[in-house]
Amino acid sequence: MTEKTRRRASSKGKTLDLIRSAGPISRVELAELTGLTQATISTVVRELLADGVISETGRGESTGGKPRMRLEINPASRLAIGVHVGQDYITYVVADLGGTVVGRTRVDGPGDASPITIVGRMSDDIESLIIGLDLDRASIVGMGLAIPGPVDRENGTVRGVPSLAGWSDFPIRKALATSTGLQCEFDNDATAAAIGEYWLGATEGYGTYASVYMGSGIGSGIVIDGTIYHGVSSNVGEIGHTSVDARGLVCPCGNIGCLEMYAGPRAVVEKAADAVANGTLDIPLTGRISVDFAAIGSAAEKGDGAARALIEESAEYLASALVSMVNLLDLQLIVLAGSAFATAGSTYVQIISRILAERTLARGIHGVEVRMSVNGNDAAALGAATLVLQDRLSPRSLRSVTFA
Known part of the structure; x- marks a missing residue:
């Protein structure tokens, strides 16, 4: 990613974040709050409107001149599936761009079954969830997987997790992405929960x-x-x-x-x-x-x-x-x-x-x-869904750092 592209993505994410958290909001207010120029805001808003993630909702009250057009998020325009693999349960949620859970289900955990068997079962569960909620597949941007650590994010595996005996070094991220056809993000369940809290403004x-x-x-x-x-x-x-x-x-x-x-x-x-x-x-x-x-x-x-x-x-x-x-x-x-x-x-x-x-x-x-x-029992699963939304749309300024 070039520096110019990175700046454009940052501007787009910052703008979308404000529309999510403070909308309905005008272009002028966006420029004032983000510090971006009016020209940059106009370009970013035009792209977001074209993407369908925001919409114009009419004009606000006049402050002496022409009333300003207001912008707000279009929550249903993007959906993400969050999956949390726990010891006793596997939790699935579908969240929209506003962080609202539009559907959820919980099934028995992996138990002693092999990871290959569980991946097949999870794929069936996800397909049933999509069909049962009558979701528009084109709006699903991907799937997030939250799992107990230790995790190897680079390779999409877990290692030595007591509750997932036999899963060490199994490529769970790749296997689930392949079986569902959905791009899969992957993280420790506690980190996913923290991201979910931030996403929802809690x-x-x-x-x-x-x-x-x-x-x-x-x-x-x-x-x-x-x-x-x-x-x-x-x-x-x-x-x-x-x-x-x-x-x-x-x-x-x-x-x-x-x-x-x-x-x-x-x-x-x-x-x-x-x-x-x-x-x-x-x-x-x-x-x-x-x-x-x-x-x-x-x-x-x-x-x-x-x-x-x-x-x-x-x-x-x-x-x-x-x-x-x-x-x-x-x-x-x-x-x-x-x-x-x-x-x-x-x-x-x-x-x-x-x-x-x-x-x-x-x-x-x-x-x-x-x-x-604020997310109750769904904290990790909802956090996993926000991992995907954040990665695809960068709606908040939450960054990642390692201090390495």
């Missing part, structure tokens, strides 16, 4: 934040000064594998005392199973981590003391790790995303907020807000 006013994603494990996506930080290999933010106990339990990753061994859903469910066995907790457990963790969270919210103690312990361990993250990166905002926060998210927000307020080094200078994701 982090407006915060340039530096982390999206903590807890599904089968715990990860985080990090944004610094409006820039998504990918790290050298796109495996940044693996907070679940930071050590919280130097003499603690040995994690399957080989590290000692990893946060996931104390705060993750599997750890909580294992402790719950012990409590059920000794009679201090009365919850039917199914053996499915996500289902059982949700049941524990629900019981905790309803006042079960034993269940609440388990959730609070998990939240305290997570908060301790986040104190270190906030101290290292000087964060302003923590967003909690992922299915594990669905039932007891309010407890996590309360405990993490309190501990950050008490322990972070810069607490006397600024606070750290903790909030739940």
Whole structure:
């Protein structure tokens, strides 16, 4: 890409971003807010109108001269499919250019099936979703795949993911793109969730934040000064594998005392199973981590003391790790995303907020807000869809940096 082409794409993305977030808006207002010349804005708007991604919606009120034509986004003009592969579930969403979910479905996770078998199943699921929603295939710009790390984005593979045994080095991105005929973007699920929060404007006013994603494990996506930080290999933010106990339990990753061994859903469910066995907790457990963790969270919210103690312990361990993250990166905002926060998210927000307020080094200078994701259980899948929309249309200035 030449420098001239890069500048044109940047101008186009910046303009489309403003139309998305501030529309209906006039060409004059776009020039004022972007700092671009009227001539550049006219050219960019003409291209966006020709592409069908924006439309003219009539004239605004007169300010003394001829009323200005207003522009707004055409959400249905572009669609993207987002896929999140979790341990217990695979989630599919279809999102439009405005970030609205126009359809979703959730099916059982991969289990012990081979990745080749799962790719075939996923292709069928995606085709059924397209047909069931009667989507215009020409408007689908691609598919985003969010998956637990470690990921190899360059080769489109995962390596050593505990919940995806047998998937290491399988070319999942290429296989899924080939079987569906859709161009496929690929990223860590926590990073995808962070991008989704930014896309929807849920982090407006915060340039530096982390999206903590807890599904089968715990990860985080990090944004610094409006820039998504990918790290050298796109495996940044693996907070679940930071050590919280130097003499603690040995994690399957080989590290000692990893946060996931104390705060993750599997750890909580294992402790719950012990409590059920000794009679201090009365919850039917199914053996499915996500289902059982949700049941524990629900019981905790309803006042079960034993269940609440388990959730609070998990939240305290997570908060301790986040104190270190906030101290290292000087964060302003923590967003909690992922299915594990669905039932007891309010407890996590309360405990993490309190501990950050008490322990972070810069607490006397600024606070750290903790909030739940606007995307709920769909955070990673919707984030995956926005990966595609962002890549094709560059509607926001969210960049990627590695510091390498």
